[in-house]
Amino acid sequence: MELVKRTMEYYQAGSSKDKGAHPLQLFIIIKNFLAMVDQACVDITRELQRKKIDSVDTLT
Known part of the structure; x- marks a missing residue:
């Protein structure tokens, strides 16, 4: 879970400050x-x- 939190922090700067955020929000x-x-x-x-079907139909 720590790796998930660090990944989220990396891609969403400041997300650790928002304690109400779902930890898997980034992955969602x-x-x-x-x-x-x-x-x-x-x-x-x-x-x-x-x-492709339309072009075949026009050729026949």
Whole structure:
């Protein structure tokens, strides 16, 4: 847990002063960010597949 606290302090300067903060808040933020990146990748892949199907349809 000490490593988590030091990591949080490193990335969120002054976070140790806020005793009410959840110690894993930084990791929750990172998890949410990665979920948004993953969703963007899924959306891009779907769009590229749709365009590929549309281009094949126009050639036939």
